[in-house]
Amino acid sequence: MKMEKKVSVSVINRLPRYYRYLTDLLAAGVERISSKELSEKMQVTASQIRQDLNCFGGFGQQGYGYNVKSLRSEIAKILGLDQGYTAVLVGAGNMGRTFATNTKFESRGFRLAGIFDSDPKKIGTELVGHTIRDYKEIAAFIRDEKPEMAILTVPKDAMHAVAEELISYGIRAFLNFSYTELSDIENIAVENVHLSDSLMRLSYKLLEHDRSRKAKEEE
Amino acid sequence: MKMEKKVSVSVINRLPRYYRYLTDLLAAGVERISSKELSEKMQVTASQIRQDLNCFGGFGQQGYGYNVKSLRSEIAKILGLDQGYTAVLVGAGNMGRTFATNTKFESRGFRLAGIFDSDPKKIGTELVGHTIRDYKEIAAFIRDEKPEMAILTVPKDAMHAVAEELISYGIRAFLNFSYTELSDIENIAVENVHLSDSLMRLSYKLLEHDRSRKAKEEE
DNA sequence: TAGATTGTTAATCGATTAACAATC
DNA sequence: TAGATTGTTAATCGATTAACAATC
Numbered sequence: 001m002k003m004e005k006k007v008s009v010s011v012i013n014r015l016p017r018y019y020r021y022l023t024d025l026l027a028a029g030v031e032r033i034s035s036k037e038l039s040e041k042m043q044v045t046a047s048q049i050r051q052d053l054n055c056f057g058g059f060g061q062q063g064y065g066y067n068v069k070s071l072r073s074e075i076a077k078i079l080g081l082d083q084g085y086t087a088v089l090v091g092a093g094n095m096g097r098t099f100a101t102n103t104k105f106e107s108r109g110f111r112l113a114g115i116f117d118s119d120p121k122k123i124g125t126e127l128v129g130h131t132i133r134d135y136k137e138i139a140a141f142i143r144d145e146k147p148e149m150a151i152l153t154v155p156k157d158a159m160h161a162v163a164e165e166l167i168s169y170g171i172r173a174f175l176n177f178s179y180t181e182l183s184d185i186e187n188i189a190v191e192n193v194h195l196s197d198s199l200m201r202l203s204y205k206l207l208e209h210d211r212s213r214k215a216k217e218e219e
Numbered sequence: 220m221k222m223e224k225k226v227s228v229s230v231i232n233r234l235p236r237y238y239r240y241l242t243d244l245l246a247a248g249v250e251r252i253s254s255k256e257l258s259e260k261m262q263v264t265a266s267q268i269r270q271d272l273n274c275f276g277g278f279g280q281q282g283y284g285y286n287v288k289s290l291r292s293e294i295a296k297i298l299g300l301d302q303g304y305t306a307v308l309v310g311a312g313n314m315g316r317t318f319a320t321n322t323k324f325e326s327r328g329f330r331l332a333g334i335f336d337s338d339p340k341k342i343g344t345e346l347v348g349h350t351i352r353d354y355k356e357i358a359a360f361i362r363d364e365k366p367e368m369a370i371l372t373v374p375k376d377a378m379h380a381v382a383e384e385l386i387s388y389g390i391r392a393f394l395n396f397s398y399t400e401l402s403d404i405e406n407i408a409v410e411n412v413h414l415s416d417s418l419m420r421l422s423y424k425l426l427e428h429d430r431s432r433k434a435k436e437e438e
Numbered sequence: 439t440a441g442a443t444t445g446t447t448a449a450t451c452g453a454t455t456a457a458c459a460a461t462c
Numbered sequence: 463t464a465g466a467t468t469g470t471t472a473a474t475c476g477a478t479t480a481a482c483a484a485t486c
Contacts, residue, residue, distance in 0.1 A: 010477065012423055020398075034443060043402060046443095047269035047479050053447060062444040063486045078421045080426035098317040103415055110418065112429055119275055147424060151418075173425040179239075183262060188431065189424035193417050196322055197393055198410050199329065199370075200298045205408035206367060206392040207299035209421035213406065229453065253467060265467095273469060281468040282462045309453050442471070445484080462468085 007055045015079055017042070022072035025218045034065035064142040081109030086145065087174075090162060091153035092117040094130050095177050099151060100128045149173040155179040182211060226274045230429070233271055234298055241291035253284035300328030307390075309381060310335040310372035311351050314396050319347045319372060332364045334411065361388040366391040375399040 021042055025033060039046040051060055053066075059074050060066045076082055087105070089096055096116045101162055118135040122153055125132050133141065148169045154162050159178040166174075173189040176182040181192045234386045244252060258265040270277055272285075276381055278293050279285045295301055306324070308315055324331045334346055336424075337354040344351050352360065373381050378397040392408035395401040400411045402416055 010478070015423065016413065016419040019419065020413070020416075036443080043480065047481095048477090050443095050445070051478075060444050060446060061486060062484070064444045075339040078423070081419065083422070083426060085425065094317040094320045098313040099414060101313045103418065108389065108415060108418065110422070149421065163310040164365050172428065173421050175421050185340055187428055190419055191417050191421040191424065193414065194235065194239070195318060195412065196327060197239075198234040198412050199322065199327065200238065200300065201231065201390050202368065202394050202408055203299040203302070203304055203329070204234065204297070205410065206304065207302060209391065209406055209408050215440065227453070264455065266457095267453090269469065270454075279468050280462060281460070284467065320468045338486095355476060387477080442486090443484105444484090444486085446480100447469085448479105448481080450479070451478075455472105457472080458470090460467105460469080462466090 009054055010050050014044075015075055017140065018049075018052070019072065019075045019081075022068055022075065023100055031067050032065050032067055035060070037065075051166045060156060068111045070089055084109065084111060085149055086111045087146040087149035087175075088101055088138070088142070088145075088171075089115045089151045089153070090117075090135070090138070090148045090166070091151075091177075092122050092127060093153060096151070096153035098126060099153065099177070100130075110149075114141055115145045115204075116141075138166070139169050142166070142171065147171065149175065151175045151177070152182075153177045222374060230271050230274055232344050233263075234294055237268075238291065238294045241287055241294065244287045245291055245393065246409070248430075249284055249287050251284050254279070276295060293341070295328060302367055303328065304371055304392075305332045305366040306329045306368040306394075307332055307357070307361070307364075307366045308334045308370045309336075309354070309385070310396075311338075311346055311371075312372060315370070315372035318372065318396070319349075324432075328370075332366045347352070358387070358388050361385070361390065366390065368394065369394070370394045371401075374397045385412055385421075 023205065035049040035206055039049055040146065042049075050060075056078050057074070058070050061079055067206075070118045073082075077133065079168075087110055087114060092100075092202060096115070096117075100112065100115065103110075112128070112130070115132050116135045116138050117123060117132050122132050123134045148171065150163075150166050151171070152159060152162060152174055156178045159182065162173060162184055163176075167185070174182055174191070174192065176192045179194075180182040182190050184190055226275055238258065250300075253264040254268040258268055261268075269279075272290075275297050276293070278290050308331060309321055311319075315334070315336075319331065319334065322329075331347070331349070334343060334349045334351050335354045335357050336351050341351050342353045367390065369385050369392070371378060371381060371393055375397045376403065378395065378399050382393060382395075382401055386404070386407060391406065393401055393410070395409065395411045398413075401409050403409055
């Protein structure tokens with residue numbers, strides 16, 4: 001895997017999508033695929049696919065295309081899915097429960113080590129095969145289990161304090177679902193998720209469509 | 220609001236973030252802000268902020284900056300948040316419940332008209348002030364209530380059939396949470412959300428950080 | 439070998455940043 | 463008026479697309 005120049009975020013952002021499509025193709029029993037075929041399925045250009053992949057290495061073969069299984073595993077490696085990264089989930093509210101339930105951690109190469117909350121009503125109950133633990137025990141837990149990542153689904157007012165505390169225990173990656181953004185911190189990987197942004201983008205697109213429909217009618 | 224050239228998706232994608240920051244500033248009682256101040260908060264360039272806003276009009280004032288309240292409301296208008304768009308939620312599973320609970324529809328200018336599921340155990344129960352309805356009744360409901368948007372949190376195998384059915388009833392925007400992507404359809408606004416993509420991006424970032432940390436240690 | 443499709447270079451296009459005159 | 467900061471043009475930078483020689 002070559003890594004001369006820094007790979008642009010545009011490319012990185014597309015990798016999970018490639019991974020998903022390749023996972024589906026593999027499940028469908030497809031053995032090989034050309035950049036052209038894949039580009040049609042994904043509604044992007046074949047050029048872009050080839051350029052993106054060649055940021056990391058030459059995974060294809062002239063005259064043949066790409067082997068679905070091996071390309072998928074190469075992308076997994078690029079994304080770090082082969083690292084066995086371990087995560088803790090902090091916050092077992094609605095969002096936490098949904099994320100824990102919907103995310104197939106193992107099939108994505110991750111391990112969910114534990115779930116924490118500070119609500120006595122939740123502590124001790126079960127969620128996706130884990131007993132929800134008291135947040136007070138998280139320091140000891142992280143010391144023992146050495147997870148790298150934390151998924152934060154805590155109230156926005158608590159978020160910063162929780163993040164700082166977890167960093168002091170050695171956590172170095174955050175998937176943050178709380179409304180307030182966690183800004184970049186040196187040596188810490190951060191990814192903020194905002195579901196309502198998607199709704200607003202959809203609204204913009206709908207407005208655009210309505211506008212062009214109206215413009216057509218007025219012709 | 221000028222609209223000569225098509226505004227790029229990069230700009231559109233940033234609008235919800237501006238909207239969030241302005242909402243917070245307004246809540247904090249901040250009256251005016253310059254592109255420079257905002258750029259520092261948001262970790263972008265002041266140039267980018269001014270360029271982005273000027274795609275839609277001159278909302279600022281030389282020597283003064285931007286009025287937080289009025290800029291926020293301009294962005295709301297651009298995003299269509301003043302259109303009173305109405306949505307139905309289809310699927311009251313984990314994801315549906317979380318989205319319904321976490322999204323302050325009204326404060327974002329939307330109206331949630333109804334929630335549908337086909338599970339008899341769920342039908343008739345309450346969720347965020349709505350009684351979950353039988354999916355069989357959705358045709359009549361859409362005819363009466365005329366929602367524009369549907370939020371899809373249905374199993375991936377059902378997704379395409381549901382989307383097509385809803386289009387036939389007049390729905391013209393989809394926020395799709397199912398694993399399978401809903402590809403672009405003419406005159407229909409589509410936004411796909413993939414939570415596990417965020418986890419994979421985080422994983423990539425973590426791997427990058429680990430790599431550069433290791434490289435430093437080896438110096 | 440002939441055909442197909444990659445990897446890669448070059449050309450184009452678009453987005454970001456810088457700079458500054460306009461103006462509040 | 464002087465100072466600040468916008469709106470906007472120009473310069474730079476980067477990303478995407480096109481093209482094609484390399485090669486399986």
